Amino acid sequence: xxxxxxxxxxxxxxxxxxxxAETEADIRAIPSFGxxxxxxxxxxxxxxxxxxxxxxxxxxxxxENVYNSFSPSKSxxxxxxxxxxxxxxxxxxxxxxxxTLTLTGTSGTVVPAGNLFSTSAGDQFxxxxxxxxxxxGSIDSQAEAVIAGEVIALANTITQIDNAVTGLNSVTNAVDxxxxxxxxxxxxxxxxxxxxxxxxxxxxxxGVEARLLALENVTQVKVRHNPTDAQVxxxxxxxxxxVVVGGxxxxxxxxxxxxxxxxxxFFGNSSGNYIDSEGxxxxxxxxxxxxxxxxVIINITTLSSYPTDGDDRIKxxxxxxxxGQLVTGRDFNLADDVIHNQIYxxxxxxxxxxxxxxxxxxxxxxxxxxxxxxxxxEAASFTTANITINHV
Numbered sequence: 575x576x577x578x579x580x581x582x583x584x585x586x587x588x589x590x591x592x593x594x595a596e597t598e599a600d601i602r603a604i605p606s607f608g609x610x611x612x613x614x615x616x617x618x619x620x621x622x623x624x625x626x627x628x629x630x631x632x633x634x635x636x637x638e639n640v641y642n643s644f645s646p647s648k649s650x651x652x653x654x655x656x657x658x659x660x661x662x663x664x665x666x667x668x669x670x671x672x673x674t675l676t677l678t679g680t681s682g683t684v685v686p687a688g689n690l691f692s693t694s695a696g697d698q699f700x701x702x703x704x705x706x707x708x709x710x711g712s713i714d715s716q717a718e719a720v721i722a723g724e725v726i727a728l729a730n731t732i733t734q735i736d737n738a739v740t741g742l743n744s745v746t747n748a749v750d751x752x753x754x755x756x757x758x759x760x761x762x763x764x765x766x767x768x769x770x771x772x773x774x775x776x777x778x779x780x781g782v783e784a785r786l787l788a789l790e791n792v793t794q795v796k797v798r799h800n801p802t803d804a805q806v807x808x809x810x811x812x813x814x815x816x817v818v819v820g821g822x823x824x825x826x827x828x829x830x831x832x833x834x835x836x837x838x839x840f841f842g843n844s845s846g847n848y849i850d851s852e853g854x855x856x857x858x859x860x861x862x863x864x865x866x867x868x869x870v871i872i873n874i875t876t877l878s879s880y881p882t883d884g885d886d887r888i889k890x891x892x893x894x895x896x897x898g899q900l901v902t903g904r905d906f907n908l909a910d911d912v913i914h915n916q917i918y919x920x921x922x923x924x925x926x927x928x929x930x931x932x933x934x935x936x937x938x939x940x941x942x943x944x945x946x947x948x949x950x951x952e953a954a955s956f957t958t959a960n961i962t963i964n965h966v
Contacts, residue, residue, distance in 0.1 A: 683741030827858035880926030
């Protein structure tokens with residue numbers, strides 16, 4: 575049996591140095607050439623051997639990629655997107671940040687759809703619908719970022735009118751924009767696939783959670799069940815409470831109705847509609863979590879190898895870690911306590927620094943190193959805007 579290709583331990587590819595050595599050995603074995611034949615890298619034969627060997631090495635790499643494309647833990651990009659469809663899930667696409675803008679001006683002024691506004695940092699938002707300013711002189715209207723991804727716009731930062739409209743005097747956003755996202759990264763998709771295999775589980779809670787996670791734009795789920803005749807904590811007797819982050823209310827309601835156990839009532843602070851085969855609408859309750867903002871302060875000493883964008887990379891690494899996109903299976907999910915020491919993991923993915931202090935808390939300017947307790951109906955929320963890095 576060959577030592578290369580598909581072997582008992584997986585796939586073992588031939589590397590460039592192995593192919594080159596084999597090629598030179600085969601040529602020297604030809605009597606008319608012999609051991610003293612010149613195959614130094616700078617010689618004509620050495621150059622030909624290098625070209626030939628590099629081509630074969632690239633072919634072996636492609637064979638390895640094909641082999642790995644059948645493994646969820648090793649497959650990447652398009653191959654992984656195809657593979658996870660076996661588990662009834664798809665890679666989540668990019669989304670744009672959305673925001674509510676307050677337009678102020680002369681009554682009757684029409685601000686057309688697509689009108690552009692921006693922050694002082696230059697991030698542009700486009701008005702979704704044509705809006706007419708009423709007699710009161712101001713009106714709220716929805717807008718979305720021009721580019722997809724996590725475009726951050728804190729409250730009262732969208733104040734520039736890029737396309738002037740006669741009668742439109744000012745614009746602002748009273749609340750932070752809801753941040754969008756880029757295309758789901760491979761680590762996050764792998765982690766979601768692992769959770770999705772519970773769809774066929776005989777466990778009620780595992781199965782319901784997995785089906786909810788398979789819904790478009792649903793990022794986190796925790797399903798609680800009280801099968802007893804007495805109230806347990808905030809759960810009424812014989813009740814199911816699904817705490818869901820993201821997703822469409824009615825799709826969540828439909829999924830719950832089709833997967834829950836008979837005899838259990840739905841409980842929660844939100845709801846959606848399920849329409850049965852006869853057209854009858856049933857209101858299904860579930861919960862939206864209370865998002866707990868997590869503030870982080872990091873005091874670091876930098877070295878010469880610290881990258882110029884190191885601060886931004888550390889901030890993004892922390893956010894990616896919290897959402898499970900940095901390390902597969904590692905995140906701060908619904909109801910997960912925020913463990914202080916775990917935050918060092920994403921920080922240390924960026925080279926060239928020493929961490930002197932790391933403080934976390936649920937309000938600005940934290941000064942504690944204690945873990946943060948998160949309740950069952952809560953979710954820790956990390957944003958780059960709430961992470962401060964000081965160079966000391």
